[in-house]
Amino acid sequence: MTPGKRTQPRTKLPSTYNPASGHRFNVGDRVVIKHAFPPGHRRTPYYIRGKEGVIERICGAFPNPEELAYGFDGEPAKMLYRVRFEQKHVWPGYQGPARDIIEMEIFEHWLAPASGRAKPASPTQNG
């Protein structure tokens, strides 16, 4: 007998994932994270707001956690993207190698197209 081995398979909850059908951004698009600080349950980290990145992948559509957090059904589902940022852009005075990156998953309603040479805002300066 192997201790810890399950006799019955655990029934998994159905995934809330939906394949990406309608998405505003494509892989490689430059985006800027909204520089906004609204109240409520928000998963976009403070330090990334106002920063510019590139769409690394389209993760799919998921129920909106900002609505789920207050007991609503999270519909309509929101498109989630993995966005890649350069560390030296995210952290002023970053000491690490210039090629260092950070990636995070951000919902579509937090993204706007980066307008050409827009100068990156830095929310960390007014904190």
Added chain:
Amino acid sequence: MSDRPIHKGPHDLGGTAAGPIDTTDHGMKFWEKQANALRNTLTRKQVVRVDELRRAAEDLGDQYYKLAYFERTTMALRTLLIEKGLITETELKARMAEVRARFDVPAAAASPVKKGAGR
């Protein structure tokens, strides 16, 4: 610009000085295991959602930092169960008093457990 209201939850710590990280395994106390089991059951049965628990924990504000992990999640669960009308504050207080009374053991002198006789 600096007058702009900034809403930043106590969970959103990225980029702030945090000091050394305590990597000690503190284990789980009995009540923590029970509270965790209750939370997992209620989440699995979709009575409460993880997203709601996170929101209720974030809303603890300054208290968030004063509480340990399982205290935080238990407080969040308490908030949600009351919010959803599944329990009332009065019921919870009554039940807590009842459970507390169960643990209201007599003073050491009256304990049936004999102290070791100086061995």
